[in-house]
Amino acid sequence: xxxxxxxxxxxxxxxxxxxxxxxxxxxxxxxxxxxxxxxxxxxxxxxxxxxxxxxxxxxxxxxxxxxxxxxxxxxxxxxxxxxxxxxxxxxxxxxxxxxxxxxxxxxxxxxxxxxxxxxxxxxxxxxxxxxxxxxxxxxxxxxxxxxxxxxxxxxxxxxxxxxxxxxxxxxxxxxxxxxxxxxxxxxxxxxxxxxxxxxxxxxxxxxxxxxxxxxxxxxxxxxxxxxxxxxxxxxxxxxxxxxxxxxxxxxxxxxxxxxxxxxxxxxxxxxxxxxxxxxxxxxxxxxxxxxxxxxxxxxxxxxxxxxxxxxxxxxxxxxxxxxxxxxxxxxxxxxxxxxxxxxxxxxxxxxxxxxxxxxxxxxxxxxxxxxxxxxxxxxxxxxxxxxxxxxxxxxxxxxxxxxxxxxxxxxxxxxxxxxx
RNA sequence: GGAGGCGUCGCCUAGUCAGGUCUAUGGCGCCCGCCUGCUAAGCGGGUUUGGGGCUACAACCCCAUCGAGGGUUCAAAUCCCUCCGCCUCCGCCA
Numbered sequence: 001x002x003x004x005x006x007x008x009x010x011x012x013x014x015x016x017x018x019x020x021x022x023x024x025x026x027x028x029x030x031x032x033x034x035x036x037x038x039x040x041x042x043x044x045x046x047x048x049x050x051x052x053x054x055x056x057x058x059x060x061x062x063x064x065x066x067x068x069x070x071x072x073x074x075x076x077x078x079x080x081x082x083x084x085x086x087x088x089x090x091x092x093x094x095x096x097x098x099x100x101x102x103x104x105x106x107x108x109x110x111x112x113x114x115x116x117x118x119x120x121x122x123x124x125x126x127x128x129x130x131x132x133x134x135x136x137x138x139x140x141x142x143x144x145x146x147x148x149x150x151x152x153x154x155x156x157x158x159x160x161x162x163x164x165x166x167x168x169x170x171x172x173x174x175x176x177x178x179x180x181x182x183x184x185x186x187x188x189x190x191x192x193x194x195x196x197x198x199x200x201x202x203x204x205x206x207x208x209x210x211x212x213x214x215x216x217x218x219x220x221x222x223x224x225x226x227x228x229x230x231x232x233x234x235x236x237x238x239x240x241x242x243x244x245x246x247x248x249x250x251x252x253x254x255x256x257x258x259x260x261x262x263x264x265x266x267x268x269x270x271x272x273x274x275x276x277x278x279x280x281x282x283x284x285x286x287x288x289x290x291x292x293x294x295x296x297x298x299x300x301x302x303x304x305x306x307x308x309x310x311x312x313x314x315x316x317x318x319x320x321x322x323x324x325x326x327x328x329x330x331x332x333x334x335x336x337x338x339x340x341x342x343x344x345x346x347x348x349x350x351x352x353x354x355x356x357x358x359x360x361x362x363x364x365x366x367x368x369x370x371x372x373x374x375x376x377x378x379x380x381x382x383x384x385x386x387x388x389x390x391x392x393x394x395x396x397x398x399x400x401x402x403x404x405x406x407x408x409x410x411x412x413x414x415x416x417x418x419x420x
Numbered sequence: 421g422g423a424g425g426c427g428u429c430g431c432c433u434a435g436u437c438a439g440g441u442c443u444a445u446g447g448c449g450c451c452c453g454c455c456u457g458c459u460a461a462g463c464g465g466g467u468u469u470g471g472g473g474c475u476a477c478a479a480c481c482c483c484a485u486c487g488a489g490g491g492u493u494c495a496a497a498u499c500c501c502u503c504c505g506c507c508u509c510c511g512c513c514a
Contacts, residue, residue: 045483055495
């Protein structure tokens with residue numbers, strides 16, 4: 001969400017951002033509505049002031065005068081009620097439009113309608129060369145008895161899976177390692193609720209657009225979050241933090257739930273696109289300063305890249321185009337990891353700066369050193385998300401003996417084993 | 421699942437039964453000033469948040485804000501309804 005004053009002053013910039021992000025948003029109409037709301041607000045304020053003065057006078061008046069006054073008041077009161085209704089209606093329309101206002105993308109973002117306009121920033125690491133016929137993660141896991149698909153899908157439907165045996169240990173090792181790395185970098189580990197209220201999803205920016213993508217539990221008026229980010233933003237929404245508290249660095253762990261409605265029928269086999277997965281999320285709340293949040297963006301990106309390098313995986317870092325980055329984002333870098341079975345890079349991480357867009361929506365503020373209240377900046381990136389990353393790891397480090405060679409950084413979590 | 425208590429402008433708190441004197445009390449903390457070897461104490465002033473107006477800014481003015489949203493009323497912190505949160509107890513339970 002953007003600042004109404006900013007929209008007023010820079011309607012052209014906002015309209016351009018909407019166009020670049022492929023949104024159907026009429027900023028002119030929004031500006032008109034904003035003016036209307038302000039005009040009505042002033043009228044309501046004046047009418048309420050009058051009513052207040054009237055009530056005081058009424059309290060002092062005698063019986064006869066009161067009867068007279070009541071008659072006089074009736075018209076004014078009806079007028080006020082009508083104004084209020086009108087204001088409520090206009091405000092509701094405005095709020096609706098405000099939720100659709102895009103974050104202004106940074107100047108370095110490629111302008112384009114979708115991911116085809118993304119640019120590769122760098123490609124890192126060596127793709128594996130096999131002197132045997134490599135298997136896909138699905139083939140490998142099935143051969144080793146490390147996964148249940150058919151049985152799991154009897155239980156839980158399309159895209160369901162159950163990991164078994166050593167693969168479970170490997171998954172845990174990946175998460176433990178990622179968490180430890182983040183702790184080393186001063187992030188606070190936190191396990192967050194995934195069963196969340198609608199307000200948390202709206203505050204994050206997931207709703208209203210992502211409603212279709214989210215599992216709803218209508219009996220309890222709750223939703224299953226698609227990422228820990230929802231709870232992490234929610235934890236501090238409506239708060240005024242002290243600048244001394246910032247930056248707030250979280251390593252959020254949680255299961256994640258996604259309906260994958262937009263990609264029905266795609267990637268239905270295997271572990272690349274599932275409805276339920278495990279993630280360690282990097283999340284930052286920092287001061288409202290472009291240079292500071294840019295630095296955190298680099299840190300989040302570096303942490304993800306460090307993880308991939310430590311795991312011995314080849315990847316590319318992508319600068320996401322305006323049309324690919326989503327409503328609220330200022331800057332987004334996807335990291336795509338090499339999957340030998342696909343012979344291509346697939347997204348495993350997504351690093352985003354939300355600027356103040358998300359924090360404004362969630363009403364997440366802080367008091368700076370001068371005592372001025374400001375909207376914070378928020379950023380997030382994946383640290384690890386499995387099973388997708390687990391699949392990448394297995395495919396890249398498989399051996400001719402249908403084993404997986406364990407990257408050195410994970411061995412400590414697996415009793416020193418070099419192969420599983 | 422059942423029963424009860426509570427939610428006031430950073431923290432604590434008065435006010436809610438009996439609506440108007442609430443322009444929300446007092447204390448603590450914090451900020452500014454005075455005083456003062458320095459500090460503390462003392463004294464004086466200030467200190468919720470959001471929106472709008474006026475402005476070069478500030479000052480100032482208006483409206484809202486007593487967990488949130490509705491309602492009753494000339495008038496709501498106070499009365500009514502719904503929701504949210506916290507606490508206590510009973511039941512069930514990993």
